[in-house]
Amino acid sequence: MGEEETVQQNIVHSGIQSKADKSPVTVADYGSQILVSLALMMEVSGPFSLVAEEDSEELRKDGAEEILEEITDLVNETLVDDGSYSMSFSKEGILSAIDNGKSEGGPTGQHWVLDPIDGTKGFVRGDQYAIALALLDEGKVVLGVLACPNLPLSSISNPNGSSSGDRIGALFSATIGCGAEVESLDGSPPQKISVCSIDNPVNASFFESYESAHSMHDLTSSIAEKLGVQAPPVRIDSQAKYGALARGDGAIYLRFPHKGYREKIWDHAAGSIVVTEAGGIVTDAAGNNLDFSQGRFLDLDTGIIATNTQLMPSLLKAVQDAIKEKNHAASLL
Ligand SMILES: Nc1ncnc2c1ncn2[C@@H]1O[C@H](COP(=O)(O)OS(=O)(=O)O)[C@@H](OP(=O)(O)O)[C@H]1O
Ligand SMILES: [Mg+2]
Ligand SMILES: [Mg+2]
Ligand SMILES: [Mg+2]
Numbered sequence: 001m002g003e004e005e006t007v008q009q010n011i012v013h014s015g016i017q018s019k020a021d022k023s024p025v026t027v028a029d030y031g032s033q034i035l036v037s038l039a040l041m042m043e044v045s046g047p048f049s050l051v052a053e054e055d056s057e058e059l060r061k062d063g064a065e066e067i068l069e070e071i072t073d074l075v076n077e078t079l080v081d082d083g084s085y086s087m088s089f090s091k092e093g094i095l096s097a098i099d100n101g102k103s104e105g106g107p108t109g110q111h112w113v114l115d116p117i118d119g120t121k122g123f124v125r126g127d128q129y130a131i132a133l134a135l136l137d138e139g140k141v142v143l144g145v146l147a148c149p150n151l152p153l154s155s156i157s158n159p160n161g162s163s164s165g166d167r168i169g170a171l172f173s174a175t176i177g178c179g180a181e182v183e184s185l186d187g188s189p190p191q192k193i194s195v196c197s198i199d200n201p202v203n204a205s206f207f208e209s210y211e212s213a214h215s216m217h218d219l220t221s222s223i224a225e226k227l228g229v230q231a232p233p234v235r236i237d238s239q240a241k242y243g244a245l246a247r248g249d250g251a252i253y254l255r256f257p258h259k260g261y262r263e264k265i266w267d268h269a270a271g272s273i274v275v276t277e278a279g280g281i282v283t284d285a286a287g288n289n290l291d292f293s294q295g296r297f298l299d300l301d302t303g304i305i306a307t308n309t310q311l312m313p314s315l316l317k318a319v320q321d322a323i324k325e326k327n328h329a330a331s332l333l
Pocket of ligand 3: 118267
């Protein structure tokens with residue numbers, strides 16, 4: 001059994017914390033943030049700016065001693081097992097390492113952007129999740145890495161991995177102007193990937209959030225109907241959807257959070273460059289490119305859509321028609 005799987009199984013049996021916004025966080029989210037931030041500190045020369053999802057607030061509260069101890073043990077054991085860096089963390093060191101990720105980002109300079117576990121709900125369920133790291137330079141994503149430990153290496157149509165000859169675990173990466181690649185988590189040679197070339201929506205399938213609380217499944221179903229998509233939605237957690245889209249496992253990604261939700265840059269930075277470097281397009285519901293230069297949040301119009309160049313014009317029209325219809329129906333209530 002791989003180390004990621006052991007951590008995943010242990011966590012399902014240990015405490016899952018709830019943050020102020022009621023979303024879940026586990027020792028793995030904190031542990032991953034500390035390890036990636038440590039790797040950046042060791043590998044990037046000089047000081048760096050990190051915009052990351054987690055902070056230490058919950059861990060500094062009374063009653064959090066046990067989980068802080070669990071995180072400290074997990075991180076120190078992982079460092080020993082891995083052997084890349086000979087160091088260990090105190091509890092205070094753990095808290096301050098998590099808070100290395102408090103940068104506000106912005107339009108100038110370079111900023112690393114990290115979602116230490118994207119799709120925490122999927123992780124806890126034993127389904128898809130991703131570790132997503134990107135680099136912003138002058139407000140633009142220039143590098144993205146997306147590790148998906150539970151995703152089949154070749155295609156989601158091989159869900160049982162080894163029984164179908166496909167390995168489990170995929171690492172997507174993309175550098176601006178250089179294309180996108182996938183490799184196994186244990187280091188197979190990288191393979192170039194590209195989005196599918198489907199140009200008739202009748203043959204297209206679409207990805208969306210597993211959680212209906214994260215994206216309006218009724219709206220996406222009306223968009224799919226307008227386009228003439230026949231296949232049922234493919235619901236998987238996290239930015240694994242961007243990775244799967246980038247290598248042509250499906251043709252379209254639709255994401256429409258409920259009213260009032262503000263998207264965070266770490267939920268889309270790595271995934272979006274993997275898709276665009278694989279030849280796809282990622283926009284908001286108005287057809288605008290995503291703007292990563294405005295700080296920790298993405299300010300955008302209503303939703304996020306991604307597909308290939310052939311399907312984008314008809315997808316955008318279907319999205320705008322479906323939104324108009326939904327708004328009209330709401331105005332009649
Ligand atoms: N209410 C609401 N609406 C929309 N989005 C939300 C909401 N709450 C959380 N999130 C963010 O969704 C991230 C998980 O991504 P997905 O929606 O693709 O995953 S899922 O398929 O629904 O599990 C998830 O990322 P992680 O927190 O890293 O898991 C959140 O940033
Ligand atoms: Mg979260
Ligand atoms: Mg996330
Ligand atoms: Mg997360």
